[in-house]
């Protein structure tokens with residue numbers, strides 16, 4: 001059991017709904033599967049962890065109350081599908097779809113893995129981007145599925161034309177919208193054009209649209225692709241509770257698509273067994289859109305502060321629709337990361353093909369970012385004075 005989980009249960013056992021509990025639940029482990037072994041998990045002892053696109057503020061008040069309420073002898077019962085049925089109904093009602101359009105998992109990560117396993121084979125490649133979220137290509141590598149990695153364009157956006165061209169005959173296309181780590185997003189019209197173009201040229205190719213960060217989007221033209229999933233077989237959207245809902249430590253995600261599509265995904269790989277506390281918190285959070293609006297506003301405030309601090313130092317970041325920023329710091333990510341880590345700030349891993357120039361920084365709390373910015377300033381100006389002296 002991870003340190004966060006131990007703390008989570010210990011703190012809940014004390015009956016506290018304070019900031020520290022929310023904080024702990026919001027911290028999960030992004031992409032443990034492919035980060036394992038490359039970056040040791042910190043013990044948080046004085047370390048500012050802004051490396052894994054977790055949510056430093058944790059869940060909203062209503063989700064916290066639902067969690068506390070759910071801690072009762074009733075947890076002695078709860079084998080699926082009894083309680084997950086209610087969760088699935090709540091998700092379906094949120095989007096106006098039927099319960100057989102929805103599957104849930106212990107995070108959206110297992111669903112991404114299942115998607116690759118369901119639709120890709122040795123002669124049906126995965127089409128993905130570089131850089132983008134790594135679970136789909138990590139899975140493809142493990143099961144020997146060929147991968148077509150399409151570099152992002154000069155604006156760091158997914159190159160939809162090149163991805164569509166590569167998709168013909170493919171098993172599945174992974175479209176991360178907004179994209180992690182670049183933070184870029186495509187509007188609903190562009191996504192629909194892309195999806196229809198792929199399906200027309202290659203009807204058997206599945207399309208996974210990963211909307212883990214969509215609650216952070218600040219352009220109203222960027223919208224969920226859930227309506228498209230109802231029209232086209234093999235097109236599905238995944239969502240995560242680990243980002244704006246602040247529940248990475250509780251592990252909850254879901255997918256929406258046509259019944260045959262989501263059943264094929266379910267059959268391909270275990271999606272885990274969602275626990276009763278998580279289901280209760282997830283339902284409460286879905287019914288609390290006001291909290292998500294507040295979370296989006298706070299994330300934007302922290303993003304603008306952090307981007308401005310980098311701008312003042314002479315570095316421009318991309319316009320992010322996520323809870324991270326991706327910056328050209330004109331030095332290897334490993335060099336910046338090691339220097340920050342020595343000063344107790346942990347920033348993101350390498351993102352090829354940008355590992356020689358760009359770093360990803362997750363947006364923490366405003367307090368964390370105020371402290372982190374001082375460290376960034378120290379690291380970036382120290383480097384500048386060394387090289388100008390050289």
Ligand SMILES: Cc1ncc(COP(=O)(O)O)c(C=O)c1O
Pocket residue numbers: 028030031052053106107108109110133176180210212213239240241242248251252253
């Ligand atoms: C784009 C994207 N999709 C999916 C995930 C997986 O999230 P989870 O398994 O916590 O739902 C992440 C995690 O960082 C992500 O960045």
